[in-house]
Amino acid sequence: MPAARESLLDAAYTALARRPWAGVRMVDVAAVAGVSRQTLYNEFGSKDGLARALLRRETDTYLRGVERALAQARDPVDRLAAVSAWTIGAARDNVLVRAVLTGFWTERLPAPSRAAVSSSPVPAQRRADAGVPTPAELLTQVRDRAMAALVERGRPSETEDLARACESAVRVALSYVVAPAGREEDPARLVRRVIAGAAGR
Template sequence: MPSARESLLIAAQSALAAQPWATVRMVEVAAAAGVSRQTLYNEFRTKEGLGAALVARQVDGFVTGAADAVTAARRSGGDPAVCCAAAAVWILCRAREEPLVRAALTGFWNSRLPLPEVPPAQVVERLAAGILDALSGEGGAELRRACEAGLRLALSYVVVPPTEPDAPARVAAVVSALLSGSSVRGGLPAPDAGPPTRRP
């Protein structure tokens, strides 16, 4: 059985799915959760506090889900490239489905949504850290850089959502190629090599 706090957050999420946050009423959230209004205020103090907690809950689940996608890919025998591609697909699909997560990642908020307490950069940092932790230290600095590049590629699709239904598969293919290094590094200088030398 969920705690009073969890029940309130579930009720708030349901209310937000049906109406803009500005019109969500605390008394209705409490009633839907089956608790008193005083319990609601004891837990969150204000409507802003409830909104911030709701955003945090969604972001926490999103970050955990991305790491779980990596873990599942590893258990299936996937290498780091396949694992990070799986995380990219998770990011793209979940952000498409969850407005709160999409807003937290992009910083694009509207009056339908409660405001977060953390900027998008911190959310992205948590996301990258969770993915790399799920890889259990595989690779080194090069993998970390490639993983970050793949993450930013996936996030670019969140900022400007694609209309093609095969977009997640295409993103996964590019991220996998990026991390495998076989098809994206040919002809490019190494990270510390400086600009190419101009021939006379």
């Protein structure tokens, strides 16, 4: 039932853009997705399960964007700058990604939670029920993915420099997420300077 699951998650995301999560009704989500309310409950178990699945999907979408930025055949500094640009854009455009990245949750959003024990027969829901990473865990995941994509055979000192550069790229991007720059300021330029400095260039 992957198509129905995606339609339900799309409907939930659209509903959240219009009203606080507390005002999102399961019956409305099912109706917009064109499925029965029973299908919705079979897939997610509860409204909390739907929230966990929605947060997991948006987090995974963000991480896939990180991987796309890293897969570009360019200089490492350019690829890390692309990760930073993606992070800033994804957080600007998606309130759930911004919350997962920063840990700042408003009452409009579903709160991140983990199911005590997932009894869902749906594998995707069991994964969602484990919850989303904390901001620190997500930063580590992005840094580690960047390291895996960029590291080449080299001396340990070079690997340490690259690790610092990877973490710096994400931290600088997060600073722009929390305190957006003015129109005249170019985040990409600062990101490149910071990364180059962290990498010892």
